[in-house]
Amino acid sequence: MSPPDPAPFAYEGLDRVLHERARLGILTSLVAHPKGLVFGSLKQMCGLTDGNLSRHLAVLEEDGVVALVKSFPNNRPQTLCRITERGRRRYLDYLQVLEKVVRDAGDAVKATRSSGHGRLSEA
């Protein structure tokens, strides 16, 4: 038997690069589209502005989580955004911790509901 975790709610595996809200959306889109998405489609799916998406993609590219490929089909600039294999593994590790948070939270909510604490009045 392993000793009880002294810090069960530390969630150190919640990788800050991936946990940020916009980046979490970007990476979930890219995991769902492993062949990549062009900048404009990714922007729309994530509800981001050009500037915001560019900024977050720069952070992710810097860390090797995404790869950006620029091309000029029909003489128009296009950026294809793709999650790298390394990024995908990092995302999967992060996802395991996120699943644990959701389980812990669900357990906590259920336990307090059944004992009636959910109906405590406002402080």
Place this chain on the structure above:
Amino acid sequence: MSPPDPAPFAYEGLDRVLHERARLGILTSLVAHPKGLVFGSLKQMCGLTDGNLSRHLAVLEEDGVVALVKSFPNNRPQTLCRITERGRRRYLDYLQVLEKVVRDAGDAVKATRSSGHGRLSEA
């Protein structure tokens, strides 16, 4: 039938106040302990320093998500930290979005695994 969501990965419900890693740990601890936790226990469970915990509690108190009650049992200062009913409702709303992220991510990972994209080589 509702029209398809134009920004399915925007996750606007990922409340930034609650989503921050340390605060997510703090709130999950407090949801699991609705009668409250003293500062020292909360600090240990979340693996935080005094300074970090104080800073995050201040953000959460400012937003009415937690209530802090100071007392002096046996002439020693003690701070009891508790999630408010409003905070609990906000946490539950947040949790629904987090569950959706985990579902979306799981679906995305499964779909790409079965089509063999998981074995793409590194860029």
